Amino acid sequence: MRIRRVLLTLALAAGGCAGAPLVKVDPLFSANWQDDGGKSMAAVQKRLAQSPPPAGAAVAIGITKSGLAGARLDGAGKWRDATPVDARPAVAGDVVVATGGGRLFALDARSGKRLWSVPNRGRALLGAGDDGRVTVATLGTRTAAGHGALLAIDRSGKVLRELSPGVELGVPAVLDGVAFVPWDGRNVSAFEVASGKEIARLALRAPVSHALAIGDALYFGESKLLRFDEAIVAAGAGRAHQLSLPVRDLPGSPQLLADGKLVAPAAATVRSRIQLYARPAITGDRLAIQSGRFTATYFRIVLGLDAENAVLRWVRTFDQDVLGGAAADGGFALCEASGRVRVLDANGADAGSVQLGAAVDGCVVEAGALRVRPGKPAGTLTDQIVDALDQSSADMATVQRFLLRELGALPDPKVTKVLIDLASNAATAPALLQDARALLGARRTGKEYMLKALADHYDFLDDVLRPPPVGPLADALAAMGVKEAAPLLARHLNDPANTPDDVERAARALAQLATTKELDELRTFFSLYRATADQQELVNAVISAARALLAVGGDAERQLVERAAEDPLTHPDVKRGLLPLVQHLDRAAIGSPGAG
Amino acid sequence: MLRRKLVALALVVGCPSAELASMNTASAQKSETQKPRKIDVEALRKDLESGDDARIVPALERVAEAGTQARPLAPQVDALLRRGVGPKSCVPALQAAGALALPSLSAALSPYVRHRAPAVRRAATSALVKTSGPDAVHALRVALRSNDPVVRATAASGLGDIGGKEAVPDLFSALQKGVKESARSIGQLCETDDCDKLLEYFATLPFEVVAAGVDQILFRPSAELADDFKIHVIERLASQGTPEAAGYLADVAQRWSKTSSKRVKKALAAAVKATSSDRSKSGAP
Numbered sequence: 001m002r003i004r005r006v007l008l009t010l011a012l013a014a015g016g017c018a019g020a021p022l023v024k025v026d027p028l029f030s031a032n033w034q035d036d037g038g039k040s041m042a043a044v045q046k047r048l049a050q051s052p053p054p055a056g057a058a059v060a061i062g063i064t065k066s067g068l069a070g071a072r073l074d075g076a077g078k079w080r081d082a083t084p085v086d087a088r089p090a091v092a093g094d095v096v097v098a099t100g101g102g103r104l105f106a107l108d109a110r111s112g113k114r115l116w117s118v119p120n121r122g123r124a125l126l127g128a129g130d131d132g133r134v135t136v137a138t139l140g141t142r143t144a145a146g147h148g149a150l151l152a153i154d155r156s157g158k159v160l161r162e163l164s165p166g167v168e169l170g171v172p173a174v175l176d177g178v179a180f181v182p183w184d185g186r187n188v189s190a191f192e193v194a195s196g197k198e199i200a201r202l203a204l205r206a207p208v209s210h211a212l213a214i215g216d217a218l219y220f221g222e223s224k225l226l227r228f229d230e231a232i233v234a235a236g237a238g239r240a241h242q243l244s245l246p247v248r249d250l251p252g253s254p255q256l257l258a259d260g261k262l263v264a265p266a267a268a269t270v271r272s273r274i275q276l277y278a279r280p281a282i283t284g285d286r287l288a289i290q291s292g293r294f295t296a297t298y299f300r301i302v303l304g305l306d307a308e309n310a311v312l313r314w315v316r317t318f319d320q321d322v323l324g325g326a327a328a329d330g331g332f333a334l335c336e337a338s339g340r341v342r343v344l345d346a347n348g349a350d351a352g353s354v355q356l357g358a359a360v361d362g363c364v365v366e367a368g369a370l371r372v373r374p375g376k377p378a379g380t381l382t383d384q385i386v387d388a389l390d391q392s393s394a395d396m397a398t399v400q401r402f403l404l405r406e407l408g409a410l411p412d413p414k415v416t417k418v419l420i421d422l423a424s425n426a427a428t429a430p431a432l433l434q435d436a437r438a439l440l441g442a443r444r445t446g447k448e449y450m451l452k453a454l455a456d457h458y459d460f461l462d463d464v465l466r467p468p469p470v471g472p473l474a475d476a477l478a479a480m481g482v483k484e485a486a487p488l489l490a491r492h493l494n495d496p497a498n499t500p501d502d503v504e505r506a507a508r509a510l511a512q513l514a515t516t517k518e519l520d521e522l523r524t525f526f527s528l529y530r531a532t533a534d535q536q537e538l539v540n541a542v543i544s545a546a547r548a549l550l551a552v553g554g555d556a557e558r559q560l561v562e563r564a565a566e567d568p569l570t571h572p573d574v575k576r577g578l579l580p581l582v583q584h585l586d587r588a589a590i591g592s593p594g595a596g
Numbered sequence: 597m598l599r600r601k602l603v604a605l606a607l608v609v610g611c612p613s614a615e616l617a618s619m620n621t622a623s624a625q626k627s628e629t630q631k632p633r634k635i636d637v638e639a640l641r642k643d644l645e646s647g648d649d650a651r652i653v654p655a656l657e658r659v660a661e662a663g664t665q666a667r668p669l670a671p672q673v674d675a676l677l678r679r680g681v682g683p684k685s686c687v688p689a690l691q692a693a694g695a696l697a698l699p700s701l702s703a704a705l706s707p708y709v710r711h712r713a714p715a716v717r718r719a720a721t722s723a724l725v726k727t728s729g730p731d732a733v734h735a736l737r738v739a740l741r742s743n744d745p746v747v748r749a750t751a752a753s754g755l756g757d758i759g760g761k762e763a764v765p766d767l768f769s770a771l772q773k774g775v776k777e778s779a780r781s782i783g784q785l786c787e788t789d790d791c792d793k794l795l796e797y798f799a800t801l802p803f804e805v806v807a808a809g810v811d812q813i814l815f816r817p818s819a820e821l822a823d824d825f826k827i828h829v830i831e832r833l834a835s836q837g838t839p840e841a842a843g844y845l846a847d848v849a850q851r852w853s854k855t856s857s858k859r860v861k862k863a864l865a866a867a868v869k870a871t872s873s874d875r876s877k878s879g880a881p
Contacts, residue, residue: 527680567683
């Protein structure tokens with residue numbers, strides 16, 4: 001047993017809060033605890049069953065250069081506090097807890113009124129919980145793990161309990177005078193603030209660095225959330241109510257909760273811009289995600305995902321990055337860098353907004369008891385994805401590739417047009433261009449858009465400076481058997497602005513789609529390149545053109561191909577490809593009625 | 597000789613498959629003062645129909661050298677182009693067709709303007725300027741839209757030479773997009789309204805680019821463009837009041853033939869006199 005774990009830091013206690021009771025922390029956070037599989041925690045749950053967490057304030061707290069800016073999500077008011085903070089503040093119940101200027105302080109979340117302030121013990125805020133009477137805050141340092149401190153403070157600012165247990169503390173919660181403290185990433189200890197006694201402990205297999213009050217219950221966890229209810233007794237057997245989001249490879253690999261053992265910077269990091277928001281709720285006997293939706297943010301893009309299978313249901317594109325947010329009953333509240341907090345319903349529709357009144361560097365949102373009413377529908381998923389793809393910023397490439405794949409899976413014919421536009425736009429990022437071409441080739445709807453696109457050619461005078469994606473269009477139209485495409489594809493055979501790959505695929509499609517109307521273009525292409533094809537794609541294209549000529553042409557075309565197959569000027573690789581075609585013709589002639 | 601070789605080399609660059617063939621095309625560019633050798637039409641016909649590049653390439657070069665004298669071989673050259681020629685004979689075949697200068701060959705040449713090999717499409721564009729005819733005008737108008745700047749420039753200047761009047765709107769579009777060769781062709785082809793429109797480009801394009809077109813306007817026969825209009829052009833130039841315009845008018849006055857319109861000559865003299873102070877400002881002699 002490490003000595004530093006069992007000693008109370010007398011210096012801290014004496015210097016920080018004169019009159020606070022000195023408590024021998026052993027066995028609190030002791031390594032000698034015998035894992036009881038959740039029994040002690042179940043007893044605590046039974047004891048507290050009639051004491052749900054207070055609903056808490058529905059507020060957004062912006063971190064500005066000069067301090068904090070708060071706004072109630074119901075639009076009933078906003079406030080400012082001029083103390084610059086050194087770590088991300090926490091909203092716990094009705095209070096905002098923060099560190100800054102050498103102090104740990106609490107503000108009334110609704111009014112911004114300062115409730116109390118105590119020295120910060122040289123540390124910054126990890127997290128806080130509040131049960132309406134007592135606030136429990138954990139503090140840490142950015143440089144050394146295990147140097148955290150825990151303070152329990154009443155509304156008057158009196159420090160009721162102060163511990164420095166030498167373990168890695170997480171974000172605490174408090175319920176009716178019992179503090180729940182995650183520590184060392186695997187345990188949650190419940191101790192009575194009044195007595196300082198640890199009365200229960202839960203050892204978990206999954207990482208746990210947060211104890212949170214959400215709605216009418218407490219939850220413990222990090223990537224998964226374990227509900228503190230009557231089923232907690234079965235936690236040891238893995239049968240407690242536990243929520244884990246459906247697995248999906250999302251842009252930037254967002255997390256539901258960051259590591260609560262680490263001090264979060266006051267200003268939003270990349271991680272705070274790439275974040276999951278979900279609100280757990282009991283439905284019948286099952287812990288599920290409220291409203292059936294959770295969201296993933298990626299800078300300015302917000303993805304609405306199905307709670308059952310993580311299928312993309314909606315996408316919203318904001319003007320600025322989302323720096324923080326919360327899932328509410330029936331929707332989400334998301335805070336933009338501009339200081340605007342947008343409320344979306346579960347279907348991604350706008351359901352209101354409030355202004356913090358200043359641009360913010362970071363933002364914390366607590367939904368409290370906010371109930372989001374359905375908003376005005378925000379267009380089709382196709383339109384929403386197109387809107388997101390219109391963002392030209394380079395840092396959007398990851399999410400745009402994700403969205404492009406989603407778009408490609410939609411049968412909407414308009415998707416085909418979007419893919420064509422992307423593949424034809426000189427400004428499209430190379431990675432996105434390749435994806436768009438691949439998806440376009442696999443399309444089976446939107447042939448009218450494909451035909452319209454194929455009618456275009458490179459045209460210096462008309463400012464068409466990029467040819468259409470001929471190859472993918474050819475693949476798709478051939479797969480759909482669209483004969484109307486044949487004359488358009490044939491014209492592209494002889495357009496030098498198309499890539500050899502596009503020409504090869506156009507010729508391959510024509511071998512299937514061509515009619516006698518395309519014979520002129522096919523003959524021209526065959527004649528021009530049967531001897532001068534200097535790339536494998538062109539060799540293949542010439543052979544495909546020969547197939548088309550033989551399929552729809554007459555004697556003249558047959559002679560053209562046969563002669564080419566014998567001509568010493570014909571490219572050797574082309575000849576090799578033509579010979580089987582010609583031999584097949586010979587066999588067919590021998591086998592035909594009247595032959596021989 | 598060095599210059600000829602450089603021209604041939606330039607044709608090879610960008611057309612790897614043309615390789616040595618175009619190195620031997622200098623014969624097509626021999627001085628007009630050199631008297632062409634007599635050709636053996638029958639022997640050349642056999643060579644052109646041999647299917648053997650080793651015989652076809654020299655025969656094509658011989659046709660190109662002989663020029664219009666080799667016109668009896670036009671059907672063989674036409675057939676080669678239509679059937680498709682090998683990488684070595686491709687450019688020589690196009691040059692031979694151009695040297696024959698028969699509009700009937702333009703149809704066989706036209707597809708080569710859209711060939712993927714730059715050297716091939718450039719040789720085809722040049723050949724079409726020589727064969728002319730409606731098919732050539734059509735193909736050169738298509739070539740104006742090409743992604744190949746050399747093809748665009750050749751087509752732009754060639755359309756004026758072959759009288760492709762219907763291409764004037766396209767030539768204006770090309771001029772706006774920086775194909776400066778268009779100005780000269782517009783000057784060769786324009787009616788008065790379009791000629792006037794060309795003058796407006798003095799405001800946005802370098803003087804010498806537009807002047808190349810104006811030069812064509814002023815020296816076109818009076819039967820094509822009336823003296824009154826030419827005098828109007830001279831007055832507009834003089835009214836620019838720039839040293840460049842003054843210098844240019846003086847140059848035109850010097851080149852004006854004694855047998856050409858006396859009215860225009862008089863107008864030129866007056867313009868030169870009126871703008872002489874502008875010239876002296878520029879330090880021109």
